[in-house]
Amino acid sequence: MKLWPVAKAYIDTHLQLKVGAAAQEARARRRLVYAVRQAYREVPLYRRRFDEAGISIEQFRGPEDLHRLPFLTKADVQANFPGDIVARGAKLDRCVHSATTGSSGKATNFAFSEETYGHYLACSLRELSMVGYRPWHKLVYIKYSAVPQPSAALGPLFRTAHVPSMVPVEEHIARLRAERPDVLIGYASLIYEVARRASDEDLRYIRPKLISLNSEMSTQEQRNFISERLGCPVYDEYSCEETWMIAAQCRHHNYHIFTDNVWVEFVGPDGKEVPPGEIGEIVITGLRSPVMPFIRYRIGDLGRRSTRQCDCGIGFPLLESFEGRADDAFILSNGGRVPSLKLLNTFTTFIKSDLGLMDEFKLVQTDLGKATVLLVKGPAYRAERIEALCERLQSIIPEPIDFTVELVECVNDPGTVKHKAIESRVDPARVAASSELESA
Numbered sequence: 001m002k003l004w005p006v007a008k009a010y011i012d013t014h015l016q017l018k019v020g021a022a023a024q025e026a027r028a029r030r031r032l033v034y035a036v037r038q039a040y041r042e043v044p045l046y047r048r049r050f051d052e053a054g055i056s057i058e059q060f061r062g063p064e065d066l067h068r069l070p071f072l073t074k075a076d077v078q079a080n081f082p083g084d085i086v087a088r089g090a091k092l093d094r095c096v097h098s099a100t101t102g103s104s105g106k107a108t109n110f111a112f113s114e115e116t117y118g119h120y121l122a123c124s125l126r127e128l129s130m131v132g133y134r135p136w137h138k139l140v141y142i143k144y145s146a147v148p149q150p151s152a153a154l155g156p157l158f159r160t161a162h163v164p165s166m167v168p169v170e171e172h173i174a175r176l177r178a179e180r181p182d183v184l185i186g187y188a189s190l191i192y193e194v195a196r197r198a199s200d201e202d203l204r205y206i207r208p209k210l211i212s213l214n215s216e217m218s219t220q221e222q223r224n225f226i227s228e229r230l231g232c233p234v235y236d237e238y239s240c241e242e243t244w245m246i247a248a249q250c251r252h253h254n255y256h257i258f259t260d261n262v263w264v265e266f267v268g269p270d271g272k273e274v275p276p277g278e279i280g281e282i283v284i285t286g287l288r289s290p291v292m293p294f295i296r297y298r299i300g301d302l303g304r305r306s307t308r309q310c311d312c313g314i315g316f317p318l319l320e321s322f323e324g325r326a327d328d329a330f331i332l333s334n335g336g337r338v339p340s341l342k343l344l345n346t347f348t349t350f351i352k353s354d355l356g357l358m359d360e361f362k363l364v365q366t367d368l369g370k371a372t373v374l375l376v377k378g379p380a381y382r383a384e385r386i387e388a389l390c391e392r393l394q395s396i397i398p399e400p401i402d403f404t405v406e407l408v409e410c411v412n413d414p415g416t417v418k419h420k421a422i423e424s425r426v427d428p429a430r431v432a433a434s435s436e437l438e439s440a
């Protein structure tokens, strides 16, 4: 990979941190209009769909017209890659290729140009720069596979090391002792385990200046624990494989939405933006990937927009809160949802109030009105406290749930890449369809 596109993007993305809120929004709107029109002109899938929906592309003026455009789903990407979803004339053999697997286990493939990839890499470094990373720091990330980097001809600058995620925690600790990271990046559950299991002796060598958690939602309590144990601030970021950075926490721990990379909508059941402060489904439009545009992509998360401004001086708007994966949320029989983070926080409350109650847990909605709590007992396990926990869970779910508690040795299947503490196996489409039938 060439160095120049990354270096150029590095400077460009970092300069954006100096741009005020109003100018930042104006730029994002222009990029959005450009991205949507370009997708229509160059990508067969969008041309076909927008035509079918009777959309005149020249009349697309900006965010206020987004709700008229059809959504893009993971299944659409799978069905149309590469033929219909890649821009005409794009040279796929010169692109960076990547893939993701959903809960279905089916791979979704995608590609972006070297320039786009350079921008993504620069954006992920910028997220760290916002909270104190400098080019002479050593960055160590725990990830499933290594991230391709530009040729390493930079001597002491931009040093990075990869620790594979699929090894036991003891090995993570040993590798981190050897690598001595200044900045540590990785899945929340893995770094939480490192913080729990590392000895005081280990922590004499593992002394990062900051930690950035990614890929999984984490609670404030988990982040506080990691921060206390490893003696440095812990920040959270929000990204996806398809467009990379969506939002990240600044020094004030507020999530800024990177509107130079993505346009984010928070939509209600009618497909239109919900008012700021209300929970909506997060729908993103990539602003930087002309080779394979993602327009109104449903990534399956829930969140709330903020109208606050942050004192840190960064002009990117704020994400008020991230409510977890939409497909982890509990589904109600009327099609409503209980965000997974709310359920997760109930567990955290008990873990804090009843130390040693459980070592690990997982909550699975197995069907409408049914859930299983998988538990690895802790040294101070008491069945009646788990009953109280189920009662507390019930109190935040507005319809009766039949809870089953199962004591297990391990809550996740070995080989699972992302660990989900809360999971729903109910298909929301099925519920929506059956409630329509009932009302018909």
Ligand SMILES: [Zn+2]
Pocket (backbone or CB within 6 Å): 250, 251, 252, 254, 256, 310, 311, 312, 313, 314
């Ligand atoms: Zn801020």
